[in-house]
Amino acid sequence: MDINVAQLFQTINLNVIMPEVILSVLGMALLLVNVFVPSKSKGYLAWLSLIGIIGAGFVAVTGWGTTVSSFNDSVVQDNFAIFFKMIFLLAAGLAVLISDQYMSREDCNHGELYPIILFTTVGMMLMAAATDLMTIFLGLELMSISLYVLAGFNRDSIKSNEAGMKYFLLGAFSTGFLLYGMALIYGVTGTTRIAKIASLVVQVGGAGNTMLLIGMFLMLTGFLFKIAAAPFHMWTPDVYEGAPTPMTAFMSAGPKAAGFATMLRLLLVVFPAMKAEWSDLLWILAVLTMTVGNFTALRQDNIKRMLAYSSIAHAGYCLVGFASGTATGTSGILFYMLSYTFMNIGAFAVIVLIGKKGEPNGTVMDYAGLGHKRPLLALAMTVFMFSLAGMPPTAGFIGKFYLFSGAVEAGYIWLAIIGVLNSAASVYYYLRVIVFMYFKPGEEEFDWFTISAPVALALVVSAAGSLIPGVIPSLLLQFAQQAVKLI
Amino acid sequence: MDISSVFFALVTVVAIVSALMVVTCKNPINSALSLVLTFFCLATYYAMLNAPFMAAVQIIVYAGAIMVLIVFTIMLLNIRVDANKKGSHQVALGSVMGIVTLLLTGLILTRGKVSQPVGGITSDMINKLGHTELIGKVMFTDFLLPFEVTSILLLVAIVGAVILAKRKLS
Numbered sequence: 182m183d184i185n186v187a188q189l190f191q192t193i194n195l196n197v198i199m200p201e202v203i204l205s206v207l208g209m210a211l212l213l214v215n216v217f218v219p220s221k222s223k224g225y226l227a228w229l230s231l232i233g234i235i236g237a238g239f240v241a242v243t244g245w246g247t248t249v250s251s252f253n254d255s256v257v258q259d260n261f262a263i264f265f266k267m268i269f270l271l272a273a274g275l276a277v278l279i280s281d282q283y284m285s286r287e288d289c290n291h292g293e294l295y296p297i298i299l300f301t302t303v304g305m306m307l308m309a310a311a312t313d314l315m316t317i318f319l320g321l322e323l324m325s326i327s328l329y330v331l332a333g334f335n336r337d338s339i340k341s342n343e344a345g346m347k348y349f350l351l352g353a354f355s356t357g358f359l360l361y362g363m364a365l366i367y368g369v370t371g372t373t374r375i376a377k378i379a380s381l382v383v384q385v386g387g388a389g390n391t392m393l394l395i396g397m398f399l400m401l402t403g404f405l406f407k408i409a410a411a412p413f414h415m416w417t418p419d420v421y422e423g424a425p426t427p428m429t430a431f432m433s434a435g436p437k438a439a440g441f442a443t444m445l446r447l448l449l450v451v452f453p454a455m456k457a458e459w460s461d462l463l464w465i466l467a468v469l470t471m472t473v474g475n476f477t478a479l480r481q482d483n484i485k486r487m488l489a490y491s492s493i494a495h496a497g498y499c500l501v502g503f504a505s506g507t508a509t510g511t512s513g514i515l516f517y518m519l520s521y522t523f524m525n526i527g528a529f530a531v532i533v534l535i536g537k538k539g540e541p542n543g544t545v546m547d548y549a550g551l552g553h554k555r556p557l558l559a560l561a562m563t564v565f566m567f568s569l570a571g572m573p574p575t576a577g578f579i580g581k582f583y584l585f586s587g588a589v590e591a592g593y594i595w596l597a598i599i600g601v602l603n604s605a606a607s608v609y610y611y612l613r614v615i616v617f618m619y620f621k622p623g624e625e626e627f628d629w630f631t632i633s634a635p636v637a638l639a640l641v642v643s644a645a646g647s648l649i650p651g652v653i654p655s656l657l658l659q660f661a662q663q664a665v666k667l668i
Numbered sequence: 669m670d671i672s673s674v675f676f677a678l679v680t681v682v683a684i685v686s687a688l689m690v691v692t693c694k695n696p697i698n699s700a701l702s703l704v705l706t707f708f709c710l711a712t713y714y715a716m717l718n719a720p721f722m723a724a725v726q727i728i729v730y731a732g733a734i735m736v737l738i739v740f741t742i743m744l745l746n747i748r749v750d751a752n753k754k755g756s757h758q759v760a761l762g763s764v765m766g767i768v769t770l771l772l773t774g775l776i777l778t779r780g781k782v783s784q785p786v787g788g789i790t791s792d793m794i795n796k797l798g799h800t801e802l803i804g805k806v807m808f809t810d811f812l813l814p815f816e817v818t819s820i821l822l823l824v825a826i827v828g829a830v831i832l833a834k835r836k837l838s
Contacts, residue, residue, distance in 0.1 A: 198813070205820055212827065253809065255810075255811070255813040293827055293830075297828065313811075313813075315811055315814040316813055316817070319814045319818060319821060327824050329828070336831075365776065369786070371785070372788070385786075390780065391775055391776065
């Protein structure tokens with residue numbers, strides 16, 4: 182095994198990882214800029230990050246329609262990866278926009294926030310593009326470790342400390358499962374490249390090979406933890422409640438999509454031969470996740486906790502599409518993850534605005550009277566709530582429609598029915614916010630909080646993103662279908 | 669019974685006893701030192717499996733660096749003997765996890781099918797090139813990208829540790 186340097190460099194195509202390179206370099210540069218530019222306000226770092234994120238987005242889009250692999254098949258640039266990279270960049274961009282106002286208010290406006298958001302995004306993008314177990318693992322670790330820091334970023338808040346600590350301990354535990362599974366699969370097949378594993382699955386006996394089967398399930402456990410599916414959802418409410426609100430927004434959209442991206446690539450590329458096994462498991466988990474998420478959310482007064490349970494329920498809806506394994510269901514996941522990013526971060530942007538220092542007012546009751554005092558903001562929140570509840574004509578409705586019709590196509594009629602019933606139950610707690618905003622009188626002394634320009638921009642983008650795909654879904658859906666075709 | 673099986677049995681007994689001591693010792697320093705012994709036993713396994721590099725890394729990183737860190741933490745936090753009373757639920761949870769892991773391992777060993785060595789890296793290759801050299805070559809060819817990503821991972825870990833632990837930020 183002699184190294185031929187010329188041959189080695191032929192396998193490296195830096196264009197494939199160019200978005201990751203841009204964000205990594207920008208992140209490192211911003212760390213330095215933060216030290217050498219003495220400025221109390223860190224808003225300029227947010228704008229610089231945003232420029233980098235948009236730039237990375239443009240670079241990523243140019244590869245649409247092509248499939249190029251690089252680094253000796255460690256990483257690939259295909260439609261699937263690009264679609265997910267767009268979701269991550271969008272989540273990062275929106276999170277960056279809503280961060281400055283919140284962090285200034287909470288007195289934890291440290292410039293390191295933005296580089297860490299960028300590094301998280303790099304990790305997620307590597308997960309979606311990885312075609313090698315080692316790359317998947319390192320992408321996941323890069324994402325997770327950055328997220329632990331982001332969750333505990335508000336050092337003076339005990340809740341934020343608790344969130345960071347809890348997420349770290351449980352996250353490290355789940356990583357153990359993932360790594361155990363990867364080790365078993367490597368033991369059976371002798372390779373970490375997923376294309377090679379895929380070609381060996383049937384040869385080594387498929388589901389009849391217990392080691393392979395256990396390896397697959399252990400890996401799934403690791404990812405199910407990241408997407409907050411029941412019964413691995415215990416960490417979600419505490420972490421989402423304790424973490425700084427913009428970071429909650431970010432971690433409810435980005436990492437969830439990254440977990441789905443890797444799960445989709447693994448199960449659909451590597452283990453299609455074992456579909457009977459994983460499909461049944463995901464069926465049960467989808468029902469469990471939806472039901473646990475929705476019925477616990479019904480009882481929540483704290484709006485961040487409510488959205489945490491709602492995010493568990495949304496992972497359940499996506500698992501419905503996953504269990505079906507049909508093109509409609511899987512492209513539905515892509516569509517849904519993108520729309521979910523818009524509507525969920527939008528809702529959290531409103532929470533950022535309503536909140537006061539230390540967040541004493543995090544309950545649904547604090548939204549009383551908002552419809553009269555801040556009609557436009559209340560309207561935006563209504564759009565997000567309707568979209569999360571899955572009412573037409575929002576993106577949430579179309580997304581759920583495709584997820585459930587995927588299940589019907591695959592013959593899982595009951596799964597679709599349970600999904601629709603769950604969706605109906607969820608309307609209660611989303612509408613409750615709207616009822617408080619419009620039909621309950623607010624307190625006499627209304628705090629006229631300011632809406633800074635970046636947050637306003639984030640709200641407009643999120644509202645547009647929650648509405649437009651609902652009215653004209655065909656274009657976005659076409660992209661989603663092209664993306665799942667190529668994996 | 670040949671000499672290597674006897675040696676294996678010996679190391680295994682030491683490994684299990686020292687691992688049990690990690691969780692049963694009342695004094696945290698004793699626990700930590702038992703952990704060192706467990707790590708040495710693991711290193712011995714790697715050496716017996718013809719993986720000298722892994723054995724060396726196991727000793728340098730785990731028995732060396734990580735253990736120093738743990739012992740330092742114990743000393744700095746001034747954890748007193750018996751301060752960490754192990755609750756009954758902790759014992760129950762640990763036992764359940766242990767049994768599950770044991771069952772899993774049993775299932776893999778009895779039902780898993782690994783009839784012959786698989787993969788591109790054969791023992792012939794390892795014998796010819798040397799274990800350490802082979803790892804180096806693979807790391808800078810097949811796994812170049814993950815290797816580079818590790819550097820960003822470490823950067824994030826360092827920056828994150830500073831943010832979360834530094835006494836006063838500007």
